[in-house]
Amino acid sequence: MRSRISVTIVLCAVFSAFAVSAVAGKPVFLKEVPNGGKNKCPTCHLAGLMPSKTTVNAFGKDFRSAGFRWTAELAKNDSDGDGISNGRELGDPAGAWKKGDADPSGNITNPGDPASR
Numbered sequence: 001m002r003s004r005i006s007v008t009i010v011l012c013a014v015f016s017a018f019a020v021s022a023v024a025g026k027p028v029f030l031k032e033v034p035n036g037g038k039n040k041c042p043t044c045h046l047a048g049l050m051p052s053k054t055t056v057n058a059f060g061k062d063f064r065s066a067g068f069r070w071t072a073e074l075a076k077n078d079s080d081g082d083g084i085s086n087g088r089e090l091g092d093p094a095g096a097w098k099k100g101d102a103d104p105s106g107n108i109t110n111p112g113d114p115a116s117r
Contacts, residue, residue: 090111
């Protein structure tokens with residue numbers, strides 16, 4: 001009985017460590033795109049699911065391909081296929097925003113969610 005409890009405790013500890021490491025540090029990416037804090041994790045991840053490498057939405061995949069950096073090319077793309085460029089959705093259609101700049105104002109929507117227009 002004790003060995004079962006010990007195994008359960010160890011498995012819970014390992015799972016918890018994995019879950020924390022899978023998510024830890026990722027919110028810094030919100031500072032890498034304009035208005036990243038507006039939509040929070042669903043900017044790059046499927047809404048309603050715990051952020052992980054397997055719950056990345058179309059914008060998150062494109063962001064990863066861009067080296068986790070905001071670029072003019074990423075701004076021009078329409079990751080979610082809703083007819084609106086990522087840059088327009090995040091308030092920076094030209095892709096001129098740089099990390100540390102003030103967030104652009106305007107009608108901010110989610111470049112990873114085609115229903116967000």
